[in-house]
Every structure is written in C-alpha cells, then in structure tokens.
Amino acid sequence: MSVTYGYTGKILRVNLTTGKISTDDTLKYKDFIGGEGMAMKIMWDEVPAGTHPFAPENKIVFGTGPFCGTGVPCSGRTNITSLLPSNPFHAVSSSHMGGYFSVELKYAGWDMIVVEGKSPKPVWLRIEDGKVALEDARWIWGKGIFDTMAMIGSQMGKEAQVAAIGQAGENQLNLSVIRTGASHSAGGHGGILGAKNLKAIGVKGTGSVKIAAKPEELMALDKYMMSLIGANNQHVVPKNPQPWAEYTSPSSRWTAKKGLYWGAANPPVETGECYPEDMQSVGLRTYKAVVDLGPVAEKYTVRMGGCAHCPIRCHSQVKIPQLERYGMDPYVANTCMGFYSPFGVMINGTPDLPGQEPGEQSMIAKGLGAKLADDYGMWCNYGQIGRDVLYAHKHGIFKKVLPAEEYASIPWDMLEKGDPAFLVDFYDRVANKKGELWHIADGSYYLAKRWNFGEDYWSDYKYKLWSKLGFPVHHSNEASGQVGALISCFSNRDAQNHSHMNFIAAGLPIDMLKDIAAEEWGSRDAIDDVKNYKPMTAAKAKFVKWSLSRSLLHNSLTLCNWMWPMTTSPLKERKYRGDTGLEAQFYTLVTGIPKSKEDLDLDAERAFTLFRALTVRAMGTADMRKNHDQTTEWVVTAEKGKDGKDIAQFTPGTDRMTQDDMEIGRTMVYKEFGWDEKTGSPTRARLEALGLSDVAQELSSKGLLPA
Amino acid sequence: MDTTKSAPEGESKRSTSSRREFLRLAGAGLAGAFAAAAFGCVSFDTRDGKKVKVWATSSGAIVHDPSRCVGCRRCETACTVRNDGKGSSYISRIKVSRNLNYGVAGVSAAYARADGQLGNFRVVGETCRQCSHPACGEACPVGAISADKTTGARVVDARKCVGCGACQRACPWGIATVDPETEKSTKCLLCGGDPNCVKNCPTGAIKFYPWAEAEALLFGTGGTADAVSGATA
Numbered sequence: 001m002s003v004t005y006g007y008t009g010k011i012l013r014v015n016l017t018t019g020k021i022s023t024d025d026t027l028k029y030k031d032f033i034g035g036e037g038m039a040m041k042i043m044w045d046e047v048p049a050g051t052h053p054f055a056p057e058n059k060i061v062f063g064t065g066p067f068c069g070t071g072v073p074c075s076g077r078t079n080i081t082s083l084l085p086s087n088p089f090h091a092v093s094s095s096h097m098g099g100y101f102s103v104e105l106k107y108a109g110w111d112m113i114v115v116e117g118k119s120p121k122p123v124w125l126r127i128e129d130g131k132v133a134l135e136d137a138r139w140i141w142g143k144g145i146f147d148t149m150a151m152i153g154s155q156m157g158k159e160a161q162v163a164a165i166g167q168a169g170e171n172q173l174n175l176s177v178i179r180t181g182a183s184h185s186a187g188g189h190g191g192i193l194g195a196k197n198l199k200a201i202g203v204k205g206t207g208s209v210k211i212a213a214k215p216e217e218l219m220a221l222d223k224y225m226m227s228l229i230g231a232n233n234q235h236v237v238p239k240n241p242q243p244w245a246e247y248t249s250p251s252s253r254w255t256a257k258k259g260l261y262w263g264a265a266n267p268p269v270e271t272g273e274c275y276p277e278d279m280q281s282v283g284l285r286t287y288k289a290v291v292d293l294g295p296v297a298e299k300y301t302v303r304m305g306g307c308a309h310c311p312i313r314c315h316s317q318v319k320i321p322q323l324e325r326y327g328m329d330p331y332v333a334n335t336c337m338g339f340y341s342p343f344g345v346m347i348n349g350t351p352d353l354p355g356q357e358p359g360e361q362s363m364i365a366k367g368l369g370a371k372l373a374d375d376y377g378m379w380c381n382y383g384q385i386g387r388d389v390l391y392a393h394k395h396g397i398f399k400k401v402l403p404a405e406e407y408a409s410i411p412w413d414m415l416e417k418g419d420p421a422f423l424v425d426f427y428d429r430v431a432n433k434k435g436e437l438w439h440i441a442d443g444s445y446y447l448a449k450r451w452n453f454g455e456d457y458w459s460d461y462k463y464k465l466w467s468k469l470g471f472p473v474h475h476s477n478e479a480s481g482q483v484g485a486l487i488s489c490f491s492n493r494d495a496q497n498h499s500h501m502n503f504i505a506a507g508l509p510i511d512m513l514k515d516i517a518a519e520e521w522g523s524r525d526a527i528d529d530v531k532n533y534k535p536m537t538a539a540k541a542k543f544v545k546w547s548l549s550r551s552l553l554h555n556s557l558t559l560c561n562w563m564w565p566m567t568t569s570p571l572k573e574r575k576y577r578g579d580t581g582l583e584a585q586f587y588t589l590v591t592g593i594p595k596s597k598e599d600l601d602l603d604a605e606r607a608f609t610l611f612r613a614l615t616v617r618a619m620g621t622a623d624m625r626k627n628h629d630q631t632t633e634w635v636v637t638a639e640k641g642k643d644g645k646d647i648a649q650f651t652p653g654t655d656r657m658t659q660d661d662m663e664i665g666r667t668m669v670y671k672e673f674g675w676d677e678k679t680g681s682p683t684r685a686r687l688e689a690l691g692l693s694d695v696a697q698e699l700s701s702k703g704l705l706p707a
Numbered sequence: 708m709d710t711t712k713s714a715p716e717g718e719s720k721r722s723t724s725s726r727r728e729f730l731r732l733a734g735a736g737l738a739g740a741f742a743a744a745a746f747g748c749v750s751f752d753t754r755d756g757k758k759v760k761v762w763a764t765s766s767g768a769i770v771h772d773p774s775r776c777v778g779c780r781r782c783e784t785a786c787t788v789r790n791d792g793k794g795s796s797y798i799s800r801i802k803v804s805r806n807l808n809y810g811v812a813g814v815s816a817a818y819a820r821a822d823g824q825l826g827n828f829r830v831v832g833e834t835c836r837q838c839s840h841p842a843c844g845e846a847c848p849v850g851a852i853s854a855d856k857t858t859g860a861r862v863v864d865a866r867k868c869v870g871c872g873a874c875q876r877a878c879p880w881g882i883a884t885v886d887p888e889t890e891k892s893t894k895c896l897l898c899g900g901d902p903n904c905v906k907n908c909p910t911g912a913i914k915f916y917p918w919a920e921a922e923a924l925l926f927g928t929g930g931t932a933d934a935v936s937g938a939t940a
Contacts (some may be wrong), residue, residue, distance in 0.1 A: 070794040071784025100780070100807065107795060149825060150818045158813035158823075159805045161856075164890035181808070182824040203797070206887050208787065215792050219785075219903075283777050283909030302828045303777055309784055311909035313777045317828040329819040331827055494882045 001517040005212035006066030007034070007593035012110045012132060014125060016196050017056055017117030021132050026111040030593075031691060033600070034065030036094050037083030037554035037607030042114060043092050044610060048596060050615045053083035053090050054172055054195035056118035060165070062105070065558035068219070069106035069209035073225055074560040076308030078102040078163070080186045082193040083618075084492055086174040086381065088469055091492040091618040092611070095188045096555060097163070098307035098315075101183035119197035124152060124164075127203040127591065139171065143373035145179050152202040154437055155171030155449075161654030165190045165199035166377025167440065168431040175379040175441040176431075182305060183315050183333040187379035188493060199268075212592025221585055226279055228578050229504070230567035232286040232314040233275050233498060233562055236570040236578075238506035244275050246572060247272040249507030254313075262287075263299035264319050276570040282311045284611070287318035291526050292339045293366055294359035295564045305333055312563055320367045326424060337383050342369020342423055344386020347393060351420040365420035367430035372423055376431035381443055382494035384472045387463045388440055388447060401451045406435040430473075445470030459633040466494070475501040476664050479636055481533035482665045483526070485657050486544045489629040489666065492615060494612070499547035500552075503527075506568040508576050516568060520580060532652045545638040546601075552611065553583060553604035604691040609673065609682050612694050616681050622704045624652065624680035625666055626683065636662060674684075676706035748844065748853045762844065765837035765859035768921035769801065769895065769902055773822075775912035778830040782904035782913055789903040790896065791886070798886045800895035801904045803832040803851050803914065810912050835882045835895030836925055837861055837918065843894060846877035851892070860897035860920075 004027065005179040011024035031039040039061035051057045060082040067075035078101050080440040082094035090253035107130050112312070113218070115125075123135035135155075139149045141337045145166040152162050161180060168176035171192030211218055230236035238245050241253040256271030289301040289540070293316065300320050304313035307572045317333040325331055327577030343350075343366045350365040352358060380386070392398050393415075395425040399407055410429075414422035430438045431591035439450055444465060448457055458465050465474045466488050474494035479501050488495040504527060505515065514524035523539035553560040581597040588594050595603075610623070621627050638646035649661070670677045674686040682706055687696035748762045783799035796804035809815075810822025811831050822829040841861045844852035851867035852874060854860070862872075863883075870890035874883040883894040895902075897915070905913045916924060 068785075071788055073781075100804075103780075103796070107797065146819065147823065150814050153809060153814040153825075158809045161808075182828070205793075206797040208791070208798070208888060210793045211788060215789050216789055222907075262917060265773060270805075271774055280908060280911035283779065303774075305778055305824065305828065308780055310779055311781060313779065313909075317824075319827070331819065333824075333828065354739065595883035 003210060003570075004194065005210050006070065006587075008106055008207075009113060010110055011112045012127070013114045013116075014115045014132070014134070015121065016119040016134070016198060016405050019134060019406055021134075024114070030407060032607050032610070033553065033602060033603050035063035035079035035558045037603070038556070039063050039079065039094070040092065040607055040610045040614060042661045043081060043083075044614055044617075046116075046187050047083065047092075049620070051083060052265060053085040053192055056116070057195070058083050058192060059114055059116040060189060060192050060196075062113040062115075063108050063205070063556075063558070064102040064111055065556050067557045067559060067586060068102040070211055070590050071222065071309050072559070072586050073222065073229060074307070074310040074312065074563040075333060075558060076100060076310055078109050078180070078186070079555045081556055082189050082192050084188055085172075085191050086188060086470060087492045088445045089492075089615075089618045091704055092614045093188065093492040094555060095178070095186035096496070096558075097178065097184040097186040098287045098310075098560065099161070100182035101161045101163050101180040101184075101203065102558065103308040104203045104205050104211050105128050107207050109205065109207050113201065115196065117309075118195065119496065122197050124202060125198065125422055126156065127201065128156065128274050129204070129206055133308075136267055137197075140199055140342045142167065145377050148200055149598070152200055156204055156638060158200045160202045162200055162202045164377075165193045166375055166378045166381075166431065169437075171193040171201070171431065171432070171433040173378070173433070173438065173441040174446065175381055175385065176444045176607065177377050177379045179374060179377055182317065183237050183335070183338060183374060184307070185338065185374065185377075185379070187382070190377050192381065209278055210448050211590055213589035218589050219498060221582075221589060225566065225579075225582055225586075226282065226311065227277070227571065228566045228574075228582075229282065229311065229563070230285075230568070232312050232437050233505060233578065234502040234564070234566065234568065234578075235505060235507050236568045236576060238274070242273050243391075244273070245506060249505075251505060252507045253288065253291065255291060255506075256281070260287060260290070261298060262301045262303050264302045266621065269303070276681065283313050286312050286314055288314050288335055289318055292316060292334075292336060293318065293363045296359040297355050297362050300363070302331070307560065310560065310563070314562070318367065320364060322364050326368055326421060328368065328371055332367040332371045333375070338370050339387060340365035340375070341380030341383045342373050342427075344380075344383055345369065345389050345423060345426060346415065346418060346420065347386065347390045347468065348416060350420055355419045357673050361418070361420065365423065368420050369427075370422045372427040376427050378431055378441065380469075381471055384444055384464070385440060387472070391453060391457050391463055392440070392451060395454065397451050397453070402436045404435065410437070415438065421489045431579050444472075449684050450488045459637075461639070462632040465643060466635070468630070469628070477657055478506055480504045480527050480543075481655060482536050482540050482661065483543050483547070483656060485548050485631070485635065485662065486541075486665050486669055489631065490548055490612070496561070497547055499545075499550040499565060500543060502563070502565070503567045506576075512576060513568075514605060516563060517543070519577075520567065531655050533650055533655065533657075535650055536665040536668060538668055541665065541672050544669050545605075545672040546567060546666075549601055549604040549608050556604070556607060557583065557587070559583065561696035584686050593618040602690075605673065606692065609675075609686065609690055610692060610695060611686070612673075612675070613682055613692070613699060616699060616704050617702070620702075620704070622679050622681040622699075622706050625663075625670075625678070629666055629680055631662065681706045741909045755861065760845070762840060763854045763859050764839060764917050765854065765861065765897070766900065766926070767858075767897070767915050767917045768837040768914060769897070769905060769915050770921050770924045771801065771803075771832035771833040773829050773831045773916070774807050776803070777910055777912070778803065778824060779909060780804055780807070780907060781871045781907045782832070784831040786906035787801070789898060791893070795886075798884050798893045800893060801832055801834050802882065803830060805834055806831045806833065815879035832913070834879055834913075835861070836880065837897070839897070842877040842879060842915075843883045843892075846873040848873055855896065858897045858900045860895065862896040863892045863894055865889075865891045870921040886890070917925065
C-alpha cells in the first residue's frame with residue numbers, strides 16, 4: 001500500500017458471528033473526512049432501515065480522524081456511531097469519548113473499526129499493530145469497567161488503551177456507555193457491544209501517523225494555533241481579574257488565579273496568572289474541580305486530566321478520602337455531567353452533615369456517583385436520569401409501578417434525607433437490571449410509555465425535555481435563542497454541539513461578539529443579548545448551519561467540539577479574533593490533500609446531509625419538520641415572571657421561543673442546507689450536487705424524497 | 708533561575724565524576740588529551756596499556772515532574788513530529804504513554820491506588836539521562852551513538868545505525884527505541900539544545916537542566932549513591 005498521510009489508510013473490519021477479521025481501504029470514504037462522516041456512509045451503505053440496535057445486523061463504528069495521533073491540539077477524541085437504542089426510531093446517532101484510545105488505534109495502524117455480527121460467547125478484541133484477534137472474555141464478563149481495563153492491561157501490557165462496557169452494557173441497557181481511560185465515556189451505545197457479546201477492545205500500537213508537510217510547517221501552525229487557544233470551551237477571558245486581562249466573565253472556565261492550587265498535588269501546584277502568551281501554563285488555565293465540585297474541592301485536587309494531545313485539561317482528578325467510607329478507593333475523575341448526573345439522582349440534594357465543610361457532602365456524592373456510573377458503565381441521557389427519578393418520585397409513580405416487595409426494599413429514606421449511599425443501592429439495581437427499577441435506564445421515550453408518565457413530563461420546563469424523541473436540552477434555547485434551539489432540533493439525541501456555545505460564552509463583550517458574528521455569518525444579528533432575543537434572521541440560520549456542520553467536521557477529523565472551532569482568541573492585538581480556517585490549514589499540512597475552509601465545510605455539509613437522509617430513512621417519512629424537528633411545548637410557551645404574568649417572547653428577561661418564529665427558523669435553516677423548505681428533507685438535486693446520487697436513488701425508491 | 712536554557716559549554720557547575728574518574732584512570736599526563744575529548748567520544752590508552760573511552764558530558768538533560776504533568780502527551784508528538792516527521796508514542800524520546808495508565812510498575816492488584824491514570828493519577832514520564840557513560844553508546848556495535856558536538860547529547864547517527872537494538876536492550880531506563888518503521892534507533896538528541904518537548908509542555912512539567920542539576924534531580928544528591936555511577940556502567 002502506498003504511504004498515506006494523516007490517515008493510516010486502513011479500516012479494521014470484525015465480524016463477530018464468523019470471527020472473520022479483514023481490512024478495508026479508508027480513502028475510498030475520504031469525501032466524508034473521517035470519524036463520524038465516514039461512519040455515516042458505512043451505516044447508510046451497510047445497515048438497512050428497520051434493523052434493531054441489538055440485532056447482529058447492526059454495526060458499530062469506532063472512528064478516528066486524520067488528526068488523531070499527529071499532535072494537533074485537542075485531537076484525541078474517538079467517535080462511535082451506530083443505531084441508537086434509546087431513540088424511538090433507533091435512528092443513527094453518535095457518541096464520543098476523549099482519552100487516548102483513538103490515538104493508540106492510529107498508532108496501531110487503523111483509522112476505524114467496524115464491528116458487526118454477534119459472537120457466540122463473550123469475547124474481547126485484541127489489537128496489537130497488525131495483529132488482531134478475538135479473545136475469550138468469560139473471565140471479565142460481569143466485571144466493572146475499571147477491573148476489566150486492568151485485567152486486559154495485564155494481558156496486553158501496561159501501554160494498552162482499552163474501551164470497555166460494564167454491567168450496564170452487558171445487560172443491554174439503553175442508557176449505557178462505552179468507556180476508556182480514567183473518565184472518558186461515550187454515552188448511548190454500550191448495550192450494542194453487550195448484545196454483540198463484545199466486552200472490550202484493547203489496542204496497542206508501535207507505529208505512527210505520518211505527516212505530509214515538513215515538520216517545521218506543522219510546528220509553526222501548531223504554535224500559531226496555540227496562541228489562539230483559550231480555556232475549556234474556548235473561553236478566552238478569565239473568570240477572575242488578571243493583570244493582563246481587559247475583560248472577565250463570571251462563567252468563564254479560565255478559572256486559574258494566583259493563590260489557587262491543585263491542593264492535593266505533591267507539592268501543591270499553583271494555577272496562577274496564566275498569561276495568554278505563556279505556553280507553559282496553558283494546561284493550568286482550566287481548573288474545573290473547583291467549578292464542578294465547588295471551592296471545597298481545592299484541597300482534594302490532585303491535578304487536571306483530559307485527552308491525548310490536548311493542552312486544555314477539563315477532567316478533574318481528585319482524591320476524596322471520604323469515599324473510603326463507602327468501600328471505594330479515594331481517587332475519582334470526571335467532568336461536568338459525569339459529576340452532575342449522578343448527583344441529580346439525589347433529588348433532595350445532599351445537605352452537609354455537622355462538622356463538614358460547606359459543599360463537602362455534595363462533593364462526596366458527585367465523586368461517589370461518578371465512580372459508580374463509570375464502573376457500571378451507565379449513561380445519564382445528558383443528565384436526564386435524575387430528572388426522571390424526580391418525576392417518578394414526585395408523581396408517586398415508583399409506588400405504582402414497582403412491585404410492593406421491590407418498592408419496600410429500596411432505601412427511600414436515604415434519598416429523602418440526602419445520604420449519598422443511596423447511589424450505591426440505586427446503581428446496583430439499575431446496572432444489574434434488578435426488579436422493575438432498572439427501566440429508568442430505558443431512556444425518556446420508552447420509560448414514559450412503560451411507566452405511563454403524564455403529558456406534564458414533556459411540557460413542564462422543570463424536566464427539560466427538548467423533544468418527544470426522548471432527549472433533553474443541551475445548549476438549546478438558552479444558548480443564543482433560536483440558534484441553540486434550532487441546533488437541538490436536528491439531532492436524534494441531546495445535541496452535543498458546542499460550535500455555537502463556545503462562541504457565545506467566550507466571555508467577550510456582546511458588541512464585540514456581534515462584530516465577529518457579522519464577519520463570520522454576514523450580520524451582527526446572528527446573535528442577540530442573552531435573554532433579550534429578537535425574531536429569527538437569515539444570519540442566525542447561517543450560524544445554525546455552520547454550527548451543525550462544524551460539529552460533524554470536528555467529530556470526523558477528529559477534534560474536540562468542546563474546544564473547537566477557534567472563532568475567538570484571548571489576544572487583544574488580534575482584537576480577540578480567532579481563526580475559523582485553522583481546520584483546513586491543518587488538514588492540508590497533515591494529509592497533503594489541499595483543502596480550503598470552504599472545501600471542508602462542504603465536506604461536512606455532505607456528511608450532515610447524509611446524516612439527515614439516515615434519519616429520514618429510519619423514520620420512514622420525508623416530513624422531518626412535522627415528525628422530527630419539533631420541540632416540546634414549554635420551549636414555545638411564554639414563561640411566567642415573578643409576578644405570575646407571562647413574559648412575552650422576544651422581550652427582555654425570557655429565552656422562550658414562539659412556534660411561528662421557530663417554523664420560520666426551520667424554513668431558513670432548510671434553505672441554507674438546500675433541502676426542501678416545506679419538509680426539511682434533502683432534495684434529489686441537493687443530494688446529487690453533494691455527490692450522494694445513490695442516496696437520492698434509494699430515498700426515491702422508498703418514496704422518501706420530498707415532492 | 709532560568710532552568711530552560713542550556714548551560715554554556717564548559718560552565719558545568721561542578722566537575723563531574725566522569726571527568727574525575729577519567730583523570731584518575733588516565734593520569735594527569737593525559738589532561739591535555741581530555742581537552743581534545745571535550746566534544747564527542749574518544750578512546751585512549753592508559754600508561755599501563757589499557758583502553759579507556761571518554762564521553763564528553765552532555766550540556767544538560769530533560770527532567771519530568773510527575774506532580775505537574777497532566778498526561779496530555781503533547782511532549783511525545785512534539786518530539787516525533789520535529790525529529791521524525793510523524794506522530795508516535797512508541798518512538799518518542801520522552802516516555803509518558805507507557806506509564807500513563809498504570810505507572811512505571813504496570814498493572815497490579817493494587818492498581819486503584821498505584822501510580823497512573825487508573826490509580827492515583829500520578830503520571831511518571833521517563834527521560835534520557837544523557838548518561839556520563841551511556842550504556843546505549845557503549846553497547847552500539849557500530850559506533851553509531853556519540854556525543855553531539857554542540858550539545859553533548861548522546862545522539863544516533865542514522866547513517867551508521869543498523870537497527871540491531873543493542874542500545875534498546877542496554878539502556879537501563881528503556882529510552883533508546885528502534886523505530887519499527889525505519890529500523891533505526893531513536894533516542895533523545897536534545898533538539899540541538901532547545902528541546903521541543905520542553906517548549907510544548909502546557910504545564911511546565913518538563914524542563915531542561917544543566918547536566919549536574921539534572922543528575923541531582925534524577926538521582927538525588929547526598930547519601931551514598933553516586934549519581935553518575937548510578938546512571939550507567
């Protein structure tokens with residue numbers, strides 16, 4: 001095979017039914033960039049509509065991109081694509097994990113792994129460079145993920161990176177994850193590995209990812225990019241006043257400051273002032289432990305961790321000796337939802353006990369829950385699981401649906417008084433599929449049906465459900481009004497999109513953001529002041545399309561969409577401008593395939609349109625506007641002010657939308673993508689223009705092209 | 708103190724044991740010859756007819772701080788992109804990946820409290836000591852490893868290297884590594900005195916120290932341990 005740059009050129013295919021292991025050519029899919037884009041093509045070509053996620057015919061694709069392994073900043077993510085069990089139509093969706101798995105896979109010589117079939121007995125997949133084998137997994141089946149990783153590490157050597165499922169995945173829970181490293185989870189697809197009898201994938205690589213450009217060219221671009229990078233979520237101003245900073249933002253994740261330490265490091269490490277030009281403190285900027293776990297966590301923080309080749313460390317790694325009281329080791333790591341979701345299960349909170357420091361008990365609960373969920377491999381449906389417990393509890397549903405004996409055996413008193421030990425009992429029951437309670441892990445759509453939730457479950461803002469397809473808000477209407485709202489309408493699970501979020505929350509003054517918005521999307525009215533939204537505009541639609549495409553682009557390259565794109569920067573001398581052409585510049589140097597920013601955006605649009613076609617095919621209807629893209633009712637209902645009166649939409653103080661305006665927004669976004677403006681479905685003309693004639697042909701034969 | 712700059716030639720803070728040992732072996736009469744050996748690696752005959760090989764001391768070495776390291780491994784790609792034109796962890800001359808999950812000792816039943824990301828989170832990177840008597844260089848059957856004329860780093864001459872792996876087997880620290888793709892040995896060459904791993908560490912966990920300081924940091928000072936003899940044969 002000729003030398004390939006960026007790409008290793010090889011896809012590993014594993015058929016678990018037959019045990020056949022074969023190699024495929026990556027570059028035949030190169031129009032779809034990598035990772036998520038290529039996986040969409042494989043799912044379109046190879047997994048027919050109507051396939052059940054847990055059927056042997058379903059495939060699951062572990063994807064890397066051309067940047068993984070090259071050291072491009074924030075390029076360590078793994079994209080996983082398959083049918084989504086928690087989606088009512090089992091539509092294709094992706095989950096992603098950080099860590100070091102994708103890089104190791106590349107160094108072993110593989111761009112992707114496509115797994116199909118079902119093994120007759122539990123197995124794990126062993127990849128050591130070109131040597132690939134299915135190994136007996138009976139000795140690790142039933143184990144938690146931490147022990148599974150260690151046991152595979154003992155077989156393969158300590159260098160191996162492992163992606164595995166826990167009991168939740170083995171038991172084929174809809175809400176289960178595939179996890180790698182200390183704390184990196186891809187939510188939603190764990191059960192597929194369970195159904196395939198595939199416990200884990202271990203990989204070890206002694207090879208490399210070759211770079212087309214001269215080393216100094218890539219090093220120079222890397223240096224430039226590193227000058228533009230901010231803190232986590234590309235927040236480019238600090239939270240606290242700094243001698244170098246013109247602006248501050250209370251919600252910034254640039255949390256480092258003088259006198260703030262990783263207190264449990266030996267010796268403690270001061271995060272400090274972190275001047276933007278100081279490349280030796282970039283990794284100290286984001287001190288998330290004191291945000292996610294509260295100020296109390298400072299003295300418990302060992303360090304900040306994260307993913308391969310990312311200088312921004314967003315995973316808190318803490319030592320909480322109090323966890324030993326629950327029979328746990330004291331070390332726990334996670335970020336954001338990894339801590340908040342299990343804590344959400346504690347619906348009455350976890351009040352501090354006498355003698356505890358303020359916030360200590362909630363830190364313990366978050367740490368304990370993260371450890372349990374990560375070992376069992378439970379997913380949270382982006383924080384929804386706690387709100388589902390809340391709904392069922394508040395409405396007396398547990399008492400109604402659980403058999404009396406089971407109900408009586410659950411330590412509700414612990415939940416009532418806020419004892420974190422409730423989580424130990426809860427996760428054991430759910431992950432191990434005990435009684436009826438485990439159905440809480442069916443996901444909102446199936447759970448609401450099974451337990452007969454009322455309409456208020458969907459319509460009450462408190463439960464934060466975005467779509468009747470069963471997923472919650474994730475930077476939706478509260479994130480730039482229609483922009484976030486519309487972004488959330490196109491996915492089959494929580495939107496997982498940060499392209500817009502990183503920009504609007506960068507921390508810069510709104511007037512400056514509007515100027516930058518005008519440069520990027522044609523008009524200052526692409527964004528509004530927070531909670532002072534104006535009706536839909538064409539520039540907002542452009543911003544929506546760009547955000548959706550860029551997210552898919554990043555999941556294909558793969559880059560972390562929790563950092564990229566670099567729309568802004570911390571540099572005063574650049575007037576805080578970033579550079580949205582960086583992805584294309586890196587692509588050209590790494591792969592040797594010249595691409596402009598517009599070329600890559602078009603590739604991303606092609607992949608996103610294919611994703612749309614996959615959803616059309618899964619749902620069996622071309623009318624996406626009516627059947628897919630709608631929100632729950634609260635989103636388009638005026639909220640009540642403190643005085644009990646409605647706050648009219650598009651007046652200061654509310655982020656609620658109106659149905660009419662959202663429909664205008666949908667039309668505008670459909671138009672931006674060149675789709676049918678009535679139904680929101682891709683047209684034959686647009687599909688053909690994007691080189692997707694085969695897709696047009698199949699949709700046409702099924703009567704799924706818009707009239 | 709600015710520890711990121713290389714020590715100027717000839718300004719090492721204290722004379723090293725290697726030099727002392729050489730002078731003891733070779734006798735004062737060979738002091739002039741020592742000057743000739745200031746760069747590179749030279750063999751001499753002693754008065755009683757024995758062979759002695761002299762290595763110029765490296766200007767410095769890289770030291771990794773496990774309390775600051777966040778395990779991002781940007782050092783590894785900084786190393787291999789600059790020196791090999793590709794990303795790799797296996798041939799990186801600074802070794803972080805292999806200890807990332809379970810520390811230097813590897814997987815154990817006590818992994819959850821041992822070093823590594825799956826334990827107490829401690830990340831131990833291993834760097835080339837630029838040993839006074841480098842086992843890699845001593846082991847090389849074709850003389851492909853010598854002290855760089857500018858930095859004193861023990862460097863591999865790829866034109867001479869036959870990829871036999873003697874250096875890899877000899878290095879007590881497991882640093883020298885034969886690249887399976889090129890069949891040439893890779894080991895830390897200090898990037899001409901401005902190590903790229905140091906420049907790319909986002910937390911300042913990797914520093915380039917003058918050799919004597921690096922030696923003290925890597926092996927400790929005082930006590931009975933001779934830092935230099937601790938390094939290699």
